[in-house]
Amino acid sequence: MTELAQIYLGNLTDNTSLASQVEQARCSERYLEVSISQSDSRKGRIHAHTSSGIAVGIVKSRDWSLQEGDVLETQQGNLLLIHLQEQKLMVLSFTEPVGDRAIELVHLGHVLGNHHWPIIVQNHKLYLQLAADVEVMESTIRNFQIPGLKIDYESPSSATQLDFSHHTHHHHS
Numbered sequence: 001m002t003e004l005a006q007i008y009l010g011n012l013t014d015n016t017s018l019a020s021q022v023e024q025a026r027c028s029e030r031y032l033e034v035s036i037s038q039s040d041s042r043k044g045r046i047h048a049h050t051s052s053g054i055a056v057g058i059v060k061s062r063d064w065s066l067q068e069g070d071v072l073e074t075q076q077g078n079l080l081l082i083h084l085q086e087q088k089l090m091v092l093s094f095t096e097p098v099g100d101r102a103i104e105l106v107h108l109g110h111v112l113g114n115h116h117w118p119i120i121v122q123n124h125k126l127y128l129q130l131a132a133d134v135e136v137m138e139s140t141i142r143n144f145q146i147p148g149l150k151i152d153y154e155s156p157s158s159a160t161q162l163d164f165s166h167h168t169h170h171h172h173s
Contacts, residue, residue, distance in 0.1 A: 001055070002047070002055040002056060002057045003032070003054060003055065003056045003057070003074045003075065003076055003078065003080075004056075004057050004059060004074060004075045005056055005057070005058045005059070005072040005073065005074040005075075005080045006058070006059040006060065006072070006075075007072060007073040008060065008070070008071075008072055009021070009071045009072060009073055009079070010070075010071060011067060011069045011070050011071070012069040012070075012071060012081070013069050018071055021071075021079065022071060022079055022081060025078065025079040030077060030078045030079060031078065031079050031081070032050040032051075032052065032054060032056065032074070032078050032079065032080045032081070033050055033051045033052075033080070033081045033083065034048045034049070034050045034051070034056055034058075034080060034081070034082060034083065035048075035051070035083040035084075035085055036048050036058075036066065036082065036083070036084065036085065037084075037085050037087075038065075038084055038085070038087045041065045041066040041067075041082075041084060042062065042065045043062070044059065044060060044061065044062045045057065045058070045059055046058040046060075046066075050080070056074065056080060058072060058080070060072075066082050066084070067082070067084065068082065068083060068084045069081070069082065070082040086155050086156065087129065087130065087156065088130055088153050088154065088155055088156075089127045089128065089129060089130070089153065089154050089155075089156055090127070090128040090129075090130060090134075090137060090138075090151060090152075090153060091125050091126070091127055091128075091151070091152040091153065091154050092125065092126040092128065092141070092149060092150070092151060092152075093124065093125045093126070093149075093150050093152070094148045094149055094150065095148045095149075095150050096147060096148035097148070098146060098147065098148060098149075101146050101147070104144050104145075104146050105146065107144065108141065108144045108146065111140060112128070112141075115131070115132065115140070116131070117129065117131045117132065117137065118131060127154075138151060
C-alpha cells in the first residue's frame with residue numbers, strides 16, 4: 001500500500017515551528033524519510049521508498065522542485081522529510097596526448113552537444129552532469145575509442161562549485 005504525500009508543509013531550514021513538528025512526529029513514530037535523486041525532484045509524481053521501506057508517492061506541481069529539508073504530510077497523517085541525493089559528476093580526462101585524434105574529439109564533442117549533456121571544463125578536465133543513464137553516457141563516450149581517455153566519477157565538492165545553469169545553450173530552430 002503506497003502512502004500518498006501531497007500536502008507541502010514547508011522547509012526545515014527556514015521554518016522553526018516545522019522543525020518542532022517533525023521532532024514530535026519522530027517521537028510518536030509518525031515520521032518518514034525519503035531520499036530522491038535530483039532528476040526526480042522536478043517530477044510531478046515521484047515514487048520512492050522511505051528509509052524504513054515504506055512505499056510513498058509524492059504528488060506535486062511540476063512548477064517547482066523538491067529541496068533538501070522539504071516536509072510533506074501524507075494522507076495517513078505522517079510527516080515525510082525529503083533528502084536529495086548528491087548528484088555525481090562524470091569526469092573525463094586524458095592520460096596521454098591524443099595526437100592525431102582531432103576528428104574523433106570533434107565528433108565526440110558534437111555528440112555530447114547533441115545530447116544536451118551539460119558540460120564544464122575546469123583544470124584540464126571535462127565535468128559532465130549525469131543527465132542520462134550512466135551506462136548510456138559511458139558507452140556513447142567509449143564508442144569513440146580515444147586512447148588515454150579516462151572516465152571517472154566525482155561527488156561535487158564545495159571546492160569545485162560547478163554551476164551548470166549558466167552553460168545551457170538554447171538552440172533556435
